[in-house]
Amino acid sequence: MKRVIIVLAVVALLLSILPACGGGREVVNVYNWGEYIDEEVLEQFEKDTGIKVNYKTFETNEQLYSVLKQGGVSYDVIIPSDYMVSRLINEGMLEKINMDNIHNLTYIDESLIGMEYDPTGEYSVPYMTGTVGIIYNSRLITDEITSWGALFDEKYAGQILMFDNPRDAMGIALKYLGYSLNTTDKDQLMEAYDLLVEQKTFLQAYVMDQIFDKLESGEAAIGPYYAGDYIIMVKNNPDLKLVMPEEGTNRFVDAMCIPKGAKNKENAEAFINYMCGVEASLKNAIFVGYTSPNIEVEKLIELESYEREVVYPSDEILDNCEFFVNLPQDILDLYDELWIKLKK
Amino acid sequence: MKKSNFFGRFLVALTLIFLYLPIIVLIVFSFNDSKSRTVWSGFTFDWYIKLFSDRAVLNSLYVTLAVSVLAAVLATIIGTFAAIGFFNMRRKWRAPLLTISNIPVINADIITGVSLSLLFVSAGALFKFDLGFGTLLIAHITFNIPYVILSVMPKLYQLDKNLFEAAQDLGCTWMQAFIKVIIPEIRPGIINGLIIAFTMSVDDFVISYFTAGSKVQTLSMFIYAMTRKRISPEINAISTLLFVIVLVLLIINNIREARQEKALLKKSAVLEGDV
Amino acid sequence: MNGHKTTSNGNGHFLRGIYHRMPAYPYVIWMALFVVIPIILVVVYAFTASDGKFTLNNFAHISDYAIVFGRSLLLALIATIICLILGYPVAYVLSKFGQSTQRIIIMLIMLPMWINFLLRTYSWMSLLENTGLINRFLAAIGLFNLINNIFGTDIRHLQMINTQGAVILGMVYNYLPFMILPIYSVIVKIDKSVIEAAQDLGANSSKVFTKVIFPLSLSGVISGITMVFVPSVSTFIISKLLGGGTQILLGDLIEMQFLGSAYNPHLGAAISLIMMIIVVICMSVMNKFGEGEEQTVIL
Numbered sequence: 001m002k003r004v005i006i007v008l009a010v011v012a013l014l015l016s017i018l019p020a021c022g023g024g025r026e027v028v029n030v031y032n033w034g035e036y037i038d039e040e041v042l043e044q045f046e047k048d049t050g051i052k053v054n055y056k057t058f059e060t061n062e063q064l065y066s067v068l069k070q071g072g073v074s075y076d077v078i079i080p081s082d083y084m085v086s087r088l089i090n091e092g093m094l095e096k097i098n099m100d101n102i103h104n105l106t107y108i109d110e111s112l113i114g115m116e117y118d119p120t121g122e123y124s125v126p127y128m129t130g131t132v133g134i135i136y137n138s139r140l141i142t143d144e145i146t147s148w149g150a151l152f153d154e155k156y157a158g159q160i161l162m163f164d165n166p167r168d169a170m171g172i173a174l175k176y177l178g179y180s181l182n183t184t185d186k187d188q189l190m191e192a193y194d195l196l197v198e199q200k201t202f203l204q205a206y207v208m209d210q211i212f213d214k215l216e217s218g219e220a221a222i223g224p225y226y227a228g229d230y231i232i233m234v235k236n237n238p239d240l241k242l243v244m245p246e247e248g249t250n251r252f253v254d255a256m257c258i259p260k261g262a263k264n265k266e267n268a269e270a271f272i273n274y275m276c277g278v279e280a281s282l283k284n285a286i287f288v289g290y291t292s293p294n295i296e297v298e299k300l301i302e303l304e305s306y307e308r309e310v311v312y313p314s315d316e317i318l319d320n321c322e323f324f325v326n327l328p329q330d331i332l333d334l335y336d337e338l339w340i341k342l343k344k
Numbered sequence: 345m346k347k348s349n350f351f352g353r354f355l356v357a358l359t360l361i362f363l364y365l366p367i368i369v370l371i372v373f374s375f376n377d378s379k380s381r382t383v384w385s386g387f388t389f390d391w392y393i394k395l396f397s398d399r400a401v402l403n404s405l406y407v408t409l410a411v412s413v414l415a416a417v418l419a420t421i422i423g424t425f426a427a428i429g430f431f432n433m434r435r436k437w438r439a440p441l442l443t444i445s446n447i448p449v450i451n452a453d454i455i456t457g458v459s460l461s462l463l464f465v466s467a468g469a470l471f472k473f474d475l476g477f478g479t480l481l482i483a484h485i486t487f488n489i490p491y492v493i494l495s496v497m498p499k500l501y502q503l504d505k506n507l508f509e510a511a512q513d514l515g516c517t518w519m520q521a522f523i524k525v526i527i528p529e530i531r532p533g534i535i536n537g538l539i540i541a542f543t544m545s546v547d548d549f550v551i552s553y554f555t556a557g558s559k560v561q562t563l564s565m566f567i568y569a570m571t572r573k574r575i576s577p578e579i580n581a582i583s584t585l586l587f588v589i590v591l592v593l594l595i596i597n598n599i600r601e602a603r604q605e606k607a608l609l610k611k612s613a614v615l616e617g618d619v
Numbered sequence: 620m621n622g623h624k625t626t627s628n629g630n631g632h633f634l635r636g637i638y639h640r641m642p643a644y645p646y647v648i649w650m651a652l653f654v655v656i657p658i659i660l661v662v663v664y665a666f667t668a669s670d671g672k673f674t675l676n677n678f679a680h681i682s683d684y685a686i687v688f689g690r691s692l693l694l695a696l697i698a699t700i701i702c703l704i705l706g707y708p709v710a711y712v713l714s715k716f717g718q719s720t721q722r723i724i725i726m727l728i729m730l731p732m733w734i735n736f737l738l739r740t741y742s743w744m745s746l747l748e749n750t751g752l753i754n755r756f757l758a759a760i761g762l763f764n765l766i767n768n769i770f771g772t773d774i775r776h777l778q779m780i781n782t783q784g785a786v787i788l789g790m791v792y793n794y795l796p797f798m799i800l801p802i803y804s805v806i807v808k809i810d811k812s813v814i815e816a817a818q819d820l821g822a823n824s825s826k827v828f829t830k831v832i833f834p835l836s837l838s839g840v841i842s843g844i845t846m847v848f849v850p851s852v853s854t855f856i857i858s859k860l861l862g863g864g865t866q867i868l869l870g871d872l873i874e875m876q877f878l879g880s881a882y883n884p885h886l887g888a889a890i891s892l893i894m895m896i897i898v899v900i901c902m903s904v905m906n907k908f909g910e911g912e913e914q915t916v917i918l
Contacts, residue, residue: 029558034573043399054559055400059572062880069882072465072475073558158749158778164864165880205781205863209573217380219750236379336881343867343875344687352712356724359709359799362792363731366742369752370734373745381745382752422646429643437640441647447654450845450902452853454870455891458877459657462664462884486653489646549737549856554877567737571860575741583738590733594726602719 026051028267031058031067031075033254034209035229036128038287041280049274051267059208060165068093068259075259076268082253083167085124086117086326094123095258101269104276107294112253116325124255125272126293128284131313131321132168132250133227135211139239140221148176148245150222152195157202161214161223164206166339167324168250169196172224175247181322184331193338200342215240226252227310228290242310244317251321253293285311367587374580381575391581398578404566405582411477411552411562412545415484420538422485423492428526430493431500448487449494456487457554464555475557483555484545491544492537499533661895664888677889684872684890691869692897694783695851698790699798702847703840705791706798710839711832713799714806725803728796740789740860747779747788747861754779781863789857790847797846805839806832841905849898869894 026049034057042053056075058064061084067073068088080088088094099105102125105113112129114121136145141156151160151172163169171181173192183189204220212229214220216236230242256272258265274280281294285301291311292298303311327335377386395401426445430438448456464479507529511521527534549564556565563582570579668674713724731739746752754776757763763774779785809832817831855870862868867875869890876887 031558034569039400056558056561057569057573060880062882063878066876066878066880066882067558070461070465070877070884072461072468072479074474075558200865203863203865206865207863210571212574213381217382217748217750219748336883340872340875340881341683343864344684344872349715352708352715355708355712356716359705359795360724360727363728363795366739366746366792367731367734369745370738370742382748382750382755422649425642426646427643429640429646432639433643441643441650444650444654445646447658450849450898452849452870452894452898454853454855454873455661455895456657458873458887458891459661460653461877462660462888463653463657466660482653486649489649543733547732547736549735564735564737567735567741568856571737571741579738583734587730587734591730594730598722598726602722 026264026267027054028052028076028264028271029054029056029074030077030271031056031064032077032079033057034059035212035232036079036254036288038283041275041283044280045271045274049267049270051270053271061167062165074261074263076262076264077256077271078259079127079254079256081324082115082117082255083324083326085255085257087332088257088259089118089123090326093260095260095262095265096122097125097258097272098265098269101266102273102276104273104278107276107278107281107296109293109295112293115253116323117253118255124257125276127254127256127275128228128288128290129251129253129293130226130228130290131244131317132172132224132252133230134222134224134243134245135215135230135233136222136241136243137215137218137220137237137239138241140218145222145241145243146246148172148224148247151224152176152199154202156222158204159221160199160203161205161207161211161220162196162199162203163224164208166335168224169206169342170335170338171250171324173199175245175249175322178247181250182325182327184328186331186334189331189334189338193342196342206343226290227313228288231289231307231310244313244320248320248322251318251323253323370580371584371587374577374584376577379574379577381577391577392585394576395578395581395585401563401566401578401582404561404563407477407480407560408546408563411480411484412542415481415488415545416538416542418481419485419488419541420492420534423489423537423541424496424530424534426489427493427496427500431497442493445490445493447490449490453487453548453550454554457483457551460486460551461554464557474559475555476559477556480552480556480560480562483551484548487548487551488541488544491540492534495537495540496530496533499530503529658895661888661891664885665892666889667885669883669885677886678893680886681889681893687867687869687872688893690783690866691852694787694868695790695848698787698794698851699844699848701787701791702795702798703844706795706843707802707840710799710802710806711836713803721807725800728799732796736793737856737860740793740857743785743789743792744780744860747785749776749778749780751780753777780861781865783862783866785861786858786866786868789861790851790854793857794847794850797850798843801842801846802836802839805836809835845902845905848901852897853894 028051030053032055036057037055042055045051046053058067061081064078064080065084065087068075068078085094099122105125108126112126118124134145134148134150136150140159141150143150150156151162163172170189170192173195174181174183174188177188177191177195179185179188179192205214207214207223211220211223211225212233215223216233218237218239227242227244230240234240234242256275258268258272262268275284276294278294278296278300281292281297282300285292285294285297289307289311292301298312301311372384373381374391375387375389376384377388377390430441430445433441460479460483461475464475464482468474468479503526507525508521511525512518516524547564548562549568552562552565553568556562561569567579570576665677666673666675668676713721716724744751748754757777758775763776766772766774813835814827814831817827822830852868853870853873854868855874858864858866858868858871864871871879873887873890873894875881876883876890
């Protein structure tokens with residue numbers, strides 16, 4: 001009998017502790033890409049504002065979309081990429097941000113606000129921008145790589161990694177074929193799909209952030225990834241090289257948004273504002289390696305010359321880049337279908 | 345005979361090596377002085393130190409322990425009563441109910457997870473709540489209860505039914521008789537069920553993944569998120585610690601059981617002597 | 620604390636009558652809410668489109684994924700067979716060891732289950748990779764050099780990771796204890812006198828095994844098979860970690876449509892439903908072989 005009472009007492013105790021750690025305090029639920037923030041910034045934010053951050057990560061825009069669409073979650077800040085921002089706006093899944101609360105917006109590069117994905121600039125605040133390139137191990141691959149073609153070259157069978165998300169993977173195939181990233185021509189899409197199917201036969205793996213370990217350790221020799229990540233990788237393996245393919249590539253903006261029905265909208269705005277601040281932007285830019293939209297960062301950040309080329313690419317490279325835009329519903333459905341077909 | 349004995353030992357040894365090889369690798373590399381998972385570059389305790397300052401890891405550990413303890417205890421209570429109730433039912437009722445009860449055991453985890461998430465999401469939309477610790481806990485209790493029932497049931501079959509009656513004849517109420525007579529008799533089954541439930545909860549990833557929502561994450565979910573990026577040896581460190589704790593607990597338990605068995609043997613020897 | 624008085628009259632066997640089924644009622648309600656309704660929801664989703672209208676479209680699409688069904692079933696089947704071939708002898712041999720040895724080894728077999736299975740699987744990555752520990756070891760002992768010298772090849776590593784073999788290995792590794800433990804627990808319970816009787820009647824040791832021990836251990840084998848097959852056929856972690864995402868299984872397919880990169884819970888539900896049916900069919904086929912029902916399921 002005593003034991004039963006003890007057990008029940010323990011349960012009661014635990015139950016009473018739990019709400020205490022959940023409720024009461026101000027919180028903000030943040031859903032971000034993996035490896036995409038300097039955690040010190042989170043701690044600093046909590047110290048400065050007293051708002052507790054529940055921080056979770058996702059791997060791809062499409063996964064983020066699934067999670068939001070399924071519902072039952074309550075994120076306050078999400079950080080999708082341009083085309084996904086646009087899709088979320090179209091589907092009425094975003095809340096307008098009260099820009100009066102984002103004082104630090106003054107630091108943000110004006111050319112990145114009001115872009116095609118969020119024409120009125122009411123729904124999103126840029127978090128990072130960057131480009132996609134090919135990263136390869138020059139010790140394992142001695143040829144000079146200049147084209148996306150290297151990723152579809154059977155010569156490197158078993159050593160190639162590929163993006164594990166439909167938009168980036170299809171985008172690369174489309175670019176290699178000389179088409180637009182945003183094509184709605186189903187024949188072109190099928191051609192790109194066929195290329196990916198062929199590639200799959202000699203691909204090592206589909207990856208997202210696992211690419212860090214695999215390229216750094218020499219497990220794989222070549223793969224496409226976000227250029228900024230190269231800066232982090234090359235510190236661990238100096239043999240790695242980054243190429244901006246001659247066919248042109250994708251340039252992206254990842255932007256902070258507030259999903260519809262966010263429970264802590266003001267805290268979310270405080271978070272977004274904080275991330276736009278000079279100190280936080282600088283720390284994140286150093287940790288992540290991407291281009292901060294904060295104009296002060298460019299002046300303050302210390303970069304080696306090769307790093308500066310990656311983070312602040314020349315106009316020549318940028319002119320050869322294309323942004324993703326959201327696609328019509330029938331093409332989105334086709335993407336889903338092709339992606340599952342490819343993966344099976 | 346000797347030959348087969350040797351072969352047998354060899355086979356068992358091989359199996360154990362197979363089972364422990366990755367664990368040894370895991371433990372060894374928790375002391376590695378670099379982030380590499382395959383190249384040894386010196387000994388360090390850094391990852392253990394880092395671990396205790398990593399809020400996200402500790403938080404997920406806390407969630408795991410909280411949900412596992414709560415789910416195991418609640419499932420044991422509900423499950424024990426349910427087992428007694430089932431035991432007293434006619435077969436006509438008991439058999440189908442037990443079949444339904446066993447669905448989460450038999451079904452693939454992913455289906456249990458997906459189906460519960462469909463329920464929570466629809467109910468959440470209806471009653472305005474989000475997935476979180478509550479739904480996680482409900483999910484864990486749901487898949488734990490059948491294990492409790494399965495380990496309590498056999499003990500009920502072994503029960504001497506006259507004991508209960510005797511207790512009541514001596515003036516006990518149903519509840520008193522239940523607590524003083526039944527519980528002690530089926531205690532090994534209850535404890536066994538509790539332990540299995542706790543283990544299942546700690547080890548679960550798939551069902552938690554689908555039912556935890558945005559606010560909480562268990563250690564498994566945290567580890568999963570980590571395997572999707574660059575893994576940190578911190579995670580090796582935490583699993584080494586857990587492994588050591590469990591090892592110690594198991595050894596203690598083992599010694600205790602061995603002692604009890606010895607005592608039991610002695611007792612029965614004495615009793616036989618009496619006869 | 621004041622329970623109702625029980626009339627312990629006449630046939631008053633412990634706990635008869637309506638009151639004593641009552642302890643199960645909370646759980647019956649619980650089951651209705653959290654076991655039955657969720658499964659009904661899966662069925663509803665499987666037969667509806669995103670606009671909520673009835674459709675059979677989801678099932679029409681399923682034939683596109685026949686290859687994934689085939690692969691999942693095949694890999695799970697191979698893993699189950701390997702587990703049985705490895706697990707049965709281990710369980711059998713184990714039952715012949717001394718009491719305390721048995722106890723220690725059983726403990727050792729169960730202990731790995733306490734390490735998070737994601738980590739155990741992840742650890743295999745370190746072992747199997749091209750630059751992993753096994754390949755490093757093989758290179759260090761000069762195996763690749765030797766082969767290259769003899770055959771004039773240029774092998775630098777053995778391809779293990781990201782293959783179907785690696786996925787099967789992951790399944791066998793994770794679920795082998797689920798095969799050993801139920802078989803073991805059935806074999807140890809076999810009455811020694813039955814075996815002795817058979818020996819007395821002149822059966823040699825292989826006869827004893829095939830005619831007595833194996834038939835009696837069948838219920839353990841059955842629960843072992845289901846406990847290995849079901850999680851193997853539905854896993855999505857093992858294929859993700861060890862298969863490189865190029866060999867997706869049913870679990871991956873389902874996960875992709877709920878929380879992954881191609882949101883379509885209706886199709887996901889349809890696939891789940893079919894998987895559930897496959898599991899049920901496997902279970903009932905299995906149960907035809909052995910009568911072990913209620914009690915053999917765990918350990």
